Amino acid sequence: MELIWQGISQAFWLLIQGDPEVLRVTLLSLEVSGTATLISLLVGIPAGTALALTRFPGHRAVVSLVNTGMGLPPVVAGLVVTVFLWRNGPFGILHLLYSPPAMVIAQCVIASPIVVGLTLAAIQNLNPKLRVQILALGASRPQMLWLLVREARLPLLAAVMAGFGAVISEIGASMMVGGNILGQTRVLTTATVMETSKGNFDVAFALSVILLGLVYAVNLVLTYVQQRGRAL
């Protein structure tokens, strides 16, 4: 128990002091996971909407695949990305392994199915008559799609939060494709694991507190946006 208080107070101390290493690690976590979430949204919302509004042979198989992807273990994503980015792998010439872009790629693989799956559910959850109504009012197809997405913004923001939450907290992929390299790819989660194995439980705890604080702050902003304009 004492360790928890020690961790919380040390977290504040590290932040107030502006410990450059902790700041860099925190900022990199935010950059990598923020970028990955953004790319997942750019890919996931159109894909999810398309899946929700179309029917084709094998549609259910694809949806099942997406739903399975929502539970994709980060280490599996990490392993696959590692094999692809290896020097001797198909994308080896890009020299991406053990760099922040590699972590972004792995995290996109983790977050995209979540965004696609939740977008799909959100759009399908809209009353099907709404589409007819919007088209009947003379909206063009892009206008209709925009209105549908806008109509589903509450569950879509939940998708943003779920995607971001999944990638900022994952460790397996970041460790594998990033390598936890000091000053290059060390993020909050990998640093926490390393400090734990070093036996520095107080530092590990401080990093956990910072991670939770960061996730809370991001979710606070998103929730504020989500709940804005709603009575109660």
Place this chain on the structure above:
Amino acid sequence: MRRARRLLVLDKTNIRVHPRSSVVSIQRNKRRRNPTTKPASIIATILTAILLVACGAGSPASPSAQPGVTPTAPSVQATAIPAPPKPANPDLILATTTSTQDSGLLDTLIPLFEKQTGYKVKTIAVGSGQAMTMGERGEADVLLVHAPDSEKKFIAAGHGINRQLVMHNDFVIVGPAEDAVKIKGIKTASEALKKIADAKATFVSRGDNSGTDQLEKKLWTAMGTATKGQAWYQESGQGMGQTLSIAAEKKAYTITDRATHLATQKNTQLAILVEGDQALLNIYHVTQVDPKKSDKINAAGAKAFSDFMLSKSAQDVIAKFGADKYGQPLFFADAGKPDAS
């Protein structure tokens, strides 16, 4: 609630064939435009912000971008520290063991090497076994590992060149301070392990083919003790730090390198029970991956790192490392000494 009600209204207007229905709902839309566009613009702002942050993501990682960040900086820097030479291929992958990272040694040595040479080192801390597999596949340029027998095979198989003695410390057998099996003070490791096995006292093995694991397996094999599948013999499959934590929780015995034990002792409360046996020497070598394996291997960088580890400045750091914190150095610098292993 509100959305549901609105959909209901839309449905109603849809069902009723009323000439004014469309006008009504268009008006609704107009009235609603203000509250909905605001959140949309906020989302846009956030996304832009994330994008802006993302664009900056690459810059802190690339040291090559550092000189000349501000127009005034270069002249000041130029007089303070000589700019490191620019290697043709600055990316260097070092595959090493968890003990060199968990003890904190590499966090001290690597920045020094980078400053001196201009290389950018990617340190991948895994077990010695995995580190050598990375070398075999040409996924690493240089190795710093402690599994002499495997290293010799590695060289013999044509995967590595220029294997050099860097430093040593020793392995110790640790366990709970109460030492139920009474192995404290026993002179040889095999005698102590035999006592543990005979008493069926819990022993935690790394089980991950790391240097420590290989040494431990070698001891059991030499003794002829079967450990596979025994209830008292448990494999953690994790790094040394984690394995020590597990041993502490289970009040079990284990073999560890001295450096990691000293670094984690304050939490584990494990005690050193057996030490000083010649069989427990823990020897670290630096080995370059043979550049003939693939033209992607950074041979120049590997040579530079090897030279650095044997240089006086690195050896001095190694010899002193940990003395201030633990009262004794964690490693003994060995460059240039006769190599028996």
